[in-house]
Amino acid sequence: MAIFNPDSWTLLQGVLVFSVCALVITIAGTRITRVVDQLADRTGLGEATAGAVLLGAATSLSGSVLSVTAAYRGHPELAVSNALGGIAVQTFFLAIADMAYRRANLEHAAASAPNMMQNGLLIALLSLIVLAPNLPDVTFWHIHPVTPILLGFYLYGTQLIQGAWESPMWRPSITGDTREDKPEAMSRLPPLLRLWTEFAVLMATLGLAGLVLEPAATTISTEAGLSQTVVGVLLTAISTSIPELVTSIAAVRRGALTLAVGGIIGGNAFDTLFMAASDIAYRDGSIYHTMSTDMERWVTLTLLMAAILIMGLIRRERYGVGGIGAESLAIMVLYLLGVGLMFSG
Template identity: 85%
Template sequence: MPIVDPDSWTLLQSIGVFGVCALVIAIAGTRITRVVDQLADRTGLGEATAGAVLLGAATSLSGSVLSVTAAYRGHPELAVSNALGGIAVQTFFLAIADIVYRRANLEHAAASAPNMMQNGLLIALLALILLAPNLPDVTVWGIHPVTPILLGFYFYGTKLIQSAGENPMWRPSITGETRQDEPENESQLPALSRLWTEFALLMATLGAAGLVLEPAATTISSEAGLSQTIVGVLLTAVSTSIPELVTSVAAVRRGALTLAVAGIIGGNAFDTLFMAASDIAYRDGSLYHTMTADSERWVALTLLMAAILIMGLIRRERYGVGRIGSESLAIMVLYGLGVVLMFTG
């Protein structure tokens, strides 16, 4: 059986391809953190905007390609669960980054107006996704009306977030533990053209890995007897979200705390667009109306996690249980609850 033909892959071959793709995503995701951090300094975007837009989109590319491919190939359950599971696990990863940063709670140290606005945008987008299955199952050219609303809301919200970064009407109190964006000396940075070229190549690598990952995940689901929701939430969502974990931990260790938080929250907001893109790719009606009870439960849990996170960014608790934020602990518990309910609910 030729390994180049995805339809002929065995379970063992699919697991091998899946593992290689996950490794490629992890390596490319690690590299792209440094590039985005330098682009933020070179372009003057700032860590919050660069993290939300550039890093968030880049590290989410493999997941978006997977969801769109799955929807186009007639696997809406995998497309939906990968998109929604990715948002949930990436929020969980932010709690892991908080554990890594021992100086203070990450939400205290990296509080900023753009990060809180980005999280507010995420909550609004998730609410639209949760609302869509309860609206009439009407499509125009095979596209549900919520899809253009979702896209428009995202781009308008991103514009507002950039404005909040440039001309903030609110600023967090500066404490001894607060870390702000301190640009590197431009003379020590690579040329802007080189940075953009490297960024584009790494994005292409992440996209290609996501494209190959989809047929491997579909085969694993069918051959191992697992539902596409379980495969999407626990396998593809986690593997395509590895860059968010790696980049957040790497950014924390580099001292780029705002970038670490913005990369996760921005990636989550960008991931909601997986649903819009997948709805366009899905040709058998509205993708939102294929959502299972498990998928809707993950949206509700993620909404709760995002709400807790934004409250943590406003409250800015310096130290919590085990020197991590109380909100980080709550997020980890909620994610674990979601996994348990998926197997027992």
């Protein structure tokens, strides 16, 4: 049947498949937040670490599968724009989550050493990605040298984040608006085996949705005459990042503020590995050297957003303009500026 052959899809079929996959990602990604929160309490990982490692990886899985599939099929522009566009839009989503928390600015209420360590790690990883296209275009077994460095830096950074949770060298000042992780009573939590099983099933669902989403996005790009950069930044990156938006707002409303912030920043750090995985899957050289001017500009804007966010977590403004932090407002403006520049170019 033609529906099972992506190469023969029409624009309408591509949009239909894309929409179904986006819906599946939204539902599964929303449910997995609750599971990760319970795993954080059951295992003792803590919300910041669970948000960075478990929630960040889980909600990012569909996007990573899409980027790797696109790179393997010879669509590096889609792979890169999906990966880097996802980091930008998820940072924008954190500003939206700030609007959903009315008691105080999210940067004030959710400040923690692990969250700031995560953001520092994100800045370092993005810097490596910006650096890569300016290095010699050499590969070993079709892999650029920055790729193993990126992977190693991420693993080392997650160890530092765990250390910042277990034995912090300093703590933010506790105020009346600061919210700390308060684990649920063990008697109210499901068994550990059930939680890990549900987590694995939801992860598999997100991965499968990402796998099907790639040919649908390619079809939309081809049939609608849109560049793969536009499709990656505004369609696939946003659709695969919807779980981060839904889960961060849900976590904020449940009072799990550290999980909300950690999930976004941790997901962003994990998303940088899309580039490493895509470089491994790409068989025509270094994927970093396929980055367009638009994508280099997006990385620079995202670096600026991450720097502003970490300054906000340190500054900890309690109340800001329109009930949100000045940092959140700046992040929203920068993201919208990036969208405008992409179309103006």
